[in-house]
Amino acid sequence: MPHVPVPRTPLPRRIAASGPLRGEIAVPGDKSISHRALILSALAVGRSRIAGLLEGEDVLATAAALRAMGVGIERTGEGTWTVDGVGVGGLLQPAGALDMGNSGTSARLLMGLVASHPITATFTGDASLSRRPMARVADPLRTMGADVFASPGDTLPLMVRGLCPAVPIAYTLPVASAQVKSAILLAGLNTPGITRVTEPVPTRDHSERMLTGFGAHVTVEDTPEGRVISLTGEAELRPQDIVVPGDPSAAAFWLVAAGIVPGSDLLVRGVGLNPTRTGLLTALRLMGADIQEANPRTVGGEPVADLRVRHAPLRGIEVPLELAPSMIDEYPALFVAAAFAHGRTVARGAAELRVKESDRIAAMAAALGANGVPVEEHDDGLTVQGSCGDPIPGGGTVATRLDHRIAMSMAVAALHARAAITLDDASPALTSYPAFFATLADIATQESAA
Incomplete structure (x- = not known):
């Protein structure tokens, strides 16, 4: 629905x-894990099952956007959901704008997801979300080859036109942000080569943990410059049973x-x-x-x-x-x-x-x-x-x-x-x-x- x-x-x-x-x-x-569970299940080939999913409006906005891009998502009980993934690279052109509501996580992570697919998506949100800065995500995605057309100040509403194949990058986060890191890694999933993100200050690592669980090749190395997360692109993700x-x-x-x-x-x-x-x-x-x-x-x-x-x-x-x-x-x-x-x-x-x-x-x-x-x-x-x-x-x-x-x-x-x-x-x-x-x-x- x-x-x-x-x-x-x-x-x-x-x-x-x-x-x-x-x-x-x-x-x-967990809200952060719930978003990522839906997104990575959507990119696996086959059916994933999620238990304990947060059913707040933010996570439901992510589910609705993924449905609009061709992913089969069904609620089977309280907190239990099934996701029939389309595979990395398999997202479809949405028919209308994707409404992110109040969810900055939905907007930023899905921008990364779209950036390396051959589709164009328009992102909208409520008054609060429409004031939040999106340049921190838009800039690295543009470097990877995506076109991002944003409202003044790089805010929503904005449109992302993905590039396939996108260009792998090595990017150092100017601001500690798990959302930006995750957006780049999600874009890297459908990008040939190795995408690297360096975070001078460690942020929550749910994306790295879950990407590895789904079968992506991810390495994490501590260096004098910070944690370096490397992801090998054109990944094939395996469906999972996830407990949040x-x-x-x-x-x-x-x-x-x-x-x-x-x-x-x-x-x-x-x-x-x-x-x-x-x-x-x-x-x-x-x-x-x-x-x-x-x-x-x-x-x-x-x-x-x-x-x-x-x-x-x-x-x-x-x-x-x-x-x-x-x-x-x-x-x-x-x-x-x-x-x-x-x-x-x-x-x-x-x-x-x-x-x-x-x-x-x-x-x-x-x-x-x-x-x-x-x-x-x-x-x-x-x-x-x-x-x-x-x-x-x-x-x-x-x-x-x-x-x-x-x-x-x-x-x-x-x-x-x-x-x-x-x-x-x-x-x-x-x-x-x-x-x-x-x-x-x-x-x-x-x-x-x-």
């Missing part, structure tokens, strides 16, 4: 303080929530602990968080564990700069944790937050400030003065700016606020975590009278 985007009506939501968060929950499938682990970015909200609400004791099951995604865990532990790992295992080629988090006093820290690439999506949740710490937290080195679904630095500075948290904004992060574990004042209205992580982070902040916090629009949570508010209702206990 085609994915037809529907203009979303804002859904204001008022969130009051909670008593202790208790119970066991499982977070939805729980999303650490989704788990982040619960780790912070249980950490700041007194009396909380929460078990979050099946969280992916890929080393390139554990920066928030490291930062929270540096702040004194009580997070324990249990039942370590491997799911879909990725390390996974259950995380038990209990309330503990947090202390302000200077967040190590080297953690930024492994927690870039979790900074909004970290800023909330900092709001309840003893002392001041300085979190910098994250200028990339300016070009996410919203300007997350400005959005979180405004959201926290509107609810009584002292914040200093920097070009590349925030300094947050904590409440020493006391409830924050609250009572403000948050502009979520079409950004799912702003909405969910400030919902967490509301759980330990003196006055309820209002989200002007809670609906962006649907892009990555449709069950977020239902899960919150399940684990939150009634606030006890003072």
